[in-house]
Amino acid sequence: MMNKKEEYMKILVINGPNLNLLGKREPEIYGTTTLLEIEKELTEYSETFPDVKLEFFQSNHEGEIVEKIQSAIEVFDGILINPAAYTHTSVAIADAIKAVNIPAVEIHLSNINEREDFRKKSFTAPACIGQISGFGKNSYLAALFCLVKHLESRK
Numbered sequence: 681m682m683n684k685k686e687e688y689m690k691i692l693v694i695n696g697p698n699l700n701l702l703g704k705r706e707p708e709i710y711g712t713t714t715l716l717e718i719e720k721e722l723t724e725y726s727e728t729f730p731d732v733k734l735e736f737f738q739s740n741h742e743g744e745i746v747e748k749i750q751s752a753i754e755v756f757d758g759i760l761i762n763p764a765a766y767t768h769t770s771v772a773i774a775d776a777i778k779a780v781n782i783p784a785v786e787i788h789l790s791n792i793n794e795r796e797d798f799r800k801k802s803f804t805a806p807a808c809i810g811q812i813s814g815f816g817k818n819s820y821l822a823a824l825f826c827l828v829k830h831l832e833s834r835k
Contacts, residue, residue: 681758685768686730687731688716688731688733688737688754688759689729689731689732689733689757689828689831690756690757691726691732691734691735691756691757691758691759691760691824691827691828692717692734692735692748692755692759692760693722693732693734693736693737693743693759693760693820694737694738694739694748694749694755694761694762694763694764695715695736695737695738695739695761695762695764695798696721696738696740696761696763696764696765696767697738697739697741697765697766698765699715699721699738699741699762700715700738700740702714702718702750703715703717704717709790710790711789711816711817712793713816713817714824715738717817718817718820719736721817721821722734722819722821722824725824726824728782729824730744730809732824732828735756737823740746740829742766742770742773745766745770745771745776745812746773746776746790747764747774748773748775749761749777749779749780749833750776750779751778752780752782756782756785757782757831758782758783758784758785758827758830759780759782759783759784759785760784760785760820760824761773761777761784761785761786761787761804761808762788762789762820762825763792763804764803767772767788767792767802767803767804768801768802768803769803770803770804771786771803772804773809774803774804775807775809777804777807778779778807783813783827783830783831784807784808785808785809785810785812785826786802786804786810786812786813787812787813787819787820787823788807788811788813788814788819789813789815789816789817790813790814790816791813792813792814793813793814794828800827804813809827809830810826810830812822812826815822
């Protein structure tokens with residue numbers, strides 16, 4: 681379903697806490713690619729789909745993420761979200777995703793099911809149409825592909 685006001689699908693890409701440190705933070709887990717490099721690659725990949733526009737947002741603050749999700753109503757057709765550590769703690773972000781009723785895909789660079797026990801529980805995944813994890817920066821590309829296909833199927 682394309683945005684009523686626009687001729688294209690508008691997708692909001694949200695990144696949570698500490699993802700601004702990608703490339704420096706625990707490269708053995710998260711790789712050496714920076715968030716800016718992921719955004720650039722995702723933008724380039726989005727150009728392979730007709731009529732897809734991305735907007736990026738990163739915050740280390742839970743309330744700002746909730747407010748950004750809420751502001752997506754009637755503006756965005758889909759959401760890609762890497763809630764990072766908030767995956768495992770934030771009922772507020774999960775509730776915001778449910779409240780806006782915009783299809784969302786949860787993304788993780790690492791395979792959260794192979795990590796510490798507390799990382800295996802996602803509060804946000806049940807609010808999303810799907811979750812992709814464990815493929816590094818390619819998790820973002822796969823999530824965009826799946827979200828676009830989902831939105832196209834709803835036309």
